[in-house]
Amino acid sequence: MKKNKPLIFTKKKNKLLLFTKILYSICIIWTIISFIIIYSNINNNISSKLVIGYGLFIFFMLLYIPIITLFNARKLKWNSLKRILKKFISLFITFFIVNCAFDYIFRSYNIDVFNSFYHALGLSFGLAFMDVIFFKKENN
Known part of the structure; x- marks a missing residue:
């Protein structure tokens, strides 16, 4: 049995990983602050800005995440990339079918296929490529 060796980061990869983690942390904190401002109905110049x-x-972030994913995915070996793409496709099909089924059950008069497509695409991309975005492990 082969043991996975830990990934040795160069300074550039380490900085990129740290930058990505900082961006995600800022995004979570800023989301919480924005929700508090919106739901508390705070109307002043600073809150609107x-x-x-x-x-x-x-x-x-919507531009950065796919770019950094493609940048990190090009360094993967073909077997790992194939496994991630299979996971992405299976998750996409599953989420799309489930979303359409729930639309049919709960809103049978208004089934929005494009909305289901985009939700399934975003969820499956996020779940399948999360380890590629942060590039935590070495894929042999």
Whole structure:
């Protein structure tokens, strides 16, 4: 049996991993603050700028996550990438079918296939490629 060796990070990979973790932490904290501002109905200049800044930050994160995933995925071996892609496809199909089924059961008059498609795509991408985004383990 082969034992997985720990991944030895170079300074560049270590900085990129730290930067990604910091961005995720900022995103979680900023989301909580924005929800508090919105649900408390705070209307002043600072809070509106904070919520607008949060929207721009989320737009940046929507661009950053796929780019960093592709950047890290190109370093994977083909067997690992194939396993992750199979997981992505199976999760996508499962989420899409479940979402359409719930739409049919609870809102049979209004089944939105595009909405189900985008929800399934986002969930399956996030779950399948989470280890690639943070690049925690070595895939042999």
